[in-house]
Amino acid sequence: MDGASRTAPASVAVVGAGYVGTPTALVLASFGHRVWLAERDSARRAALASGRSMALEEGLEELLVEQLAAGRLELTERAADAARLASFCFVCVATPTGPDGRADLSDLFSVVDELRSHLAPGAILVTKSTVPPGTAEEIAARLGRPDVAVVSNPEFLREGSAISDTQRPDRTVVGSADEAAARAVAELFAPTGAPVVVTDTRTAELIKYGANAFLATKLSYINSLADLATRLGADVAALSRGLGLDPRIGSSFLRPGPGWGGPCLPKDAAALLAVAEDAGVSLSLVEAAIAANAAHQDAVVRDIAGLAGPQGRVAVLGVSFKAHTRDRRDSPSLAVARQLVAEGLHLVAYDPSVPAGDPELAALGLSSVASVAEAARGADVIAALTEWPEFADLDWAGLGGLVARRLAYDARGIFDARAARDAGFRVLGLAAR
Ligand code: UDX
Numbered sequence: 003m004d005g006a007s008r009t010a011p012a013s014v015a016v017v018g019a020g021y022v023g024t025p026t027a028l029v030l031a032s033f034g035h036r037v038w039l040a041e042r043d044s045a046r047r048a049a050l051a052s053g054r055s056m057a058l059e060e061g062l063e064e065l066l067v068e069q070l071a072a073g074r075l076e077l078t079e080r081a082a083d084a085a086r087l088a089s090f091c092f093v094c095v096a097t098p099t100g101p102d103g104r105a106d107l108s109d110l111f112s113v114v115d116e117l118r119s120h121l122a123p124g125a126i127l128v129t130k131s132t133v134p135p136g137t138a139e140e141i142a143a144r145l146g147r148p149d150v151a152v153v154s155n156p157e158f159l160r161e162g163s164a165i166s167d168t169q170r171p172d173r174t175v176v177g178s179a180d181e182a183a184a185r186a187v188a189e190l191f192a193p194t195g196a197p198v199v200v201t202d203t204r205t206a207e208l209i210k211y212g213a214n215a216f217l218a219t220k221l222s223y224i225n226s227l228a229d230l231a232t233r234l235g236a237d238v239a240a241l242s243r244g245l246g247l248d249p250r251i252g253s254s255f256l257r258p259g260p261g262w263g264g265p266c267l268p269k270d271a272a273a274l275l276a277v278a279e280d281a282g283v284s285l286s287l288v289e290a291a292i293a294a295n296a297a298h299q300d301a302v303v304r305d306i307a308g309l310a311g312p313q314g315r316v317a318v319l320g321v322s323f324k325a326h327t328r329d330r331r332d333s334p335s336l337a338v339a340r341q342l343v344a345e346g347l348h349l350v351a352y353d354p355s356v357p358a359g360d361p362e363l364a365a366l367g368l369s370s371v372a373s374v375a376e377a378a379r380g381a382d383v384i385a386a387l388t389e390w391p392e393f394a395d396l397d398w399a400g401l402g403g404l405v406a407r408r409l410a411y412d413a414r415g416i417f418d419a420r421a422a423r424d425a426g427f428r429v430l431g432l433a434a435r
Pocket residue numbers: 157158159160161162214217221254255256257258259260261262263264265266267323324325334
């Protein structure tokens with residue numbers, strides 16, 4: 003990034019050093035602002051203070067070390083301490099799914115309560131956490147600080163590319179009842195060069211849910227079409243390319259997989275349905291996308307289980323919800339693996355982000371090993387569930403000498419199917435041509 007902000011440096015508080023708060027704090031610091039990052043988890047705070055991140059994020063640790071050294075970033079335990087001197091206070095805490103599918107806002111509201119008497123006069127409170135439409139109004143009422151404007155500024159970053167997505171977002175969305183406050187927040191991100199959408203808070207909040215539910219729907223569509231294509235003997239990769247080159251469709255989010263998941267898409271699709279239900283509106287398309295995702299995962303499980311045979315042994319390649327992250331929350335790969343375990347299959351997993359003997363995986367009935375070769379030893383099927391780049395370049399001839407049967411199942415279109423076939427493997431799944 004070319005560094006200095008076009009605007010005067012501001013004092014910024016960021017509450018929550020998670021997947022959203024940390025990149026937000028770092029990128030704002032790199033734009034020249036003075037940033038206080040509040041994190042109540044002492045282990046996470048200590049790691050960050052020594053230049054380490056718990057997440058696998060390209061460029062994050064470099065930026066962290068740089069901004070700490072430049073003295074533009076400071077870590078605090080309490081939100082109140084971060085906010086005291088700040089003109090802008092970003093709230094970036096988790097809003098997980100509650101028992102009824104609705105977003106659980108309890109962490110967010112307790113931060114608001116903590117900030118109430120500590121926000122500087124005339125400060126701007128910015129919500130980056132993903133929240134249902136109407137939440138900013140609720141925050142303003144709960145805060146009871148007429149001098150503090152509330153701005154909704156949803157985040158669209160993806161895990162694994164959080165820094166570059168924050169430095170170069172597709173758009174900056176700012177919603178507020180106070181337009182000047184919304185524009186002041188957008189101005190902080192002016193160095194990104196992204197187009198700005200200035201709107202009211204409800205619209206800003208709905209844009210985030212609407213975007214994630216759209217992406218989920220697009221993925222369910224391509225996954226369902228991929229199921230059909232494999233049954234018809236059509237080429238899934240060419241199908242996806244042939245559709246995506248139409249700019250009205252667009253080529254991103256057209257890569258079939260074992261279903262969509264992760265910490266955001268499932269949670270936000272469910273929360274949007276709850277919002278629609280409360281408003282008396284039927285979003286049957288989003289409901290269908292969720293149902294199609296479950297059906298697609300079942301189909302993947304049936305295919306792999308059918309190949310492996312009763313009590314068969316499966317080498318599972320990849321358990322994180324996508325490549326370039328070690329996050330396994332709502333991972334479709336792990337969901338498939340768990341169902342296979344429940345079917346009585348014997349699973350040995352390899353994922354570059356998981357150490358051998360991972361206790362969490364062991365508790366789910368999966369043993370984890372340190373290489374593809376170890377996973378493949380004695381396997382009936384080698385199944386790619388997460389698209390880690392190294393799975394595109396496997397030594398199929400070498401693996402052929404280790405497995406019990408030369409069967410490969412590719413749920414991500416990542417295998418070099420020709421190389422696998424040349425080594426005597428039958429390749430099925432989404433790259434089965
Ligand atoms: C998502 C949104 O993309 C992001 O804008 C929002 O801020 C947070 O939620 P993220 O959860 O990091 O980001 O993951 P994303 O890259 O969107 O992938 C979501 C799921 O879809 C993963 O399971 C991924 O494997 C799957 N996916 C994505 C596909 O199967 N095919 C694709 O072409 C793209």
